[in-house]
Amino acid sequence: MKSSTNATIRNSASGPPQYCVFCKIVDGRLPSYVVYQDESHIAFLDINPFSKGHTLVCPKRHGETMWDMDEAEIGGLFRVAAKVSRAVVTGVHADGFRFIQNNGEAANQVVAHVHVHVIPVMFEDKGRFMGRKSLSNEEMMETAQIIRAALANLV
Numbered sequence: 001m002k003s004s005t006n007a008t009i010r011n012s013a014s015g016p017p018q019y020c021v022f023c024k025i026v027d028g029r030l031p032s033y034v035v036y037q038d039e040s041h042i043a044f045l046d047i048n049p050f051s052k053g054h055t056l057v058c059p060k061r062h063g064e065t066m067w068d069m070d071e072a073e074i075g076g077l078f079r080v081a082a083k084v085s086r087a088v089v090t091g092v093h094a095d096g097f098r099f100i101q102n103n104g105e106a107a108n109q110v111v112a113h114v115h116v117h118v119i120p121v122m123f124e125d126k127g128r129f130m131g132r133k134s135l136s137n138e139e140m141m142e143t144a145q146i147i148r149a150a151l152a153n154l155v
């Protein structure tokens with residue numbers, strides 16, 4: 001069941017799903033480096049990653065924040081994120097990973113469609129600010145392939 005609240009979360013990127021960047025990725029109107037999908041979820045590489053392998057996991061159904069999802073959907077999203085994190089960490093040989101899940105403009109949510117960031121981290125990044133990076137198309141394709149292969153090997 002959805003939690004009820006009178007609070008609202010503001011996001012200047014709010015809009016109808018037909019203009020949503022992630023909905024466009026879900027239905028193939030925008031290209032992306034997809035690493036995983038099932039009936040209800042999709043995971044693809046962040047185009048400006050904090051680290052190589054930085055992946056976004058989304059429900060396919062449009063909703064702006066966690067408050068637009070019911071408990072089963074929230075559970076499903078994090079189950080998929082946990083699975084994807086194993087493949088990401090294995091694939092890029094990371095030492096750990098972060099989940100970041102932003103809700104609202106004040107929280108730096110840039111795309112108003114629920115998503116979980118899976119960010120692999122290395123020991124050398126410990127305690128350091130991680131800036132956004134830009135990887136080449138070849139690096140992105142290679143990284144997506146590595147993660148897909150790691151996912152295929154998960155038991």
Ligand SMILES: [Zn+2]
Nearest residue numbers: 020023062113
């Ligand atoms: Zn959307």
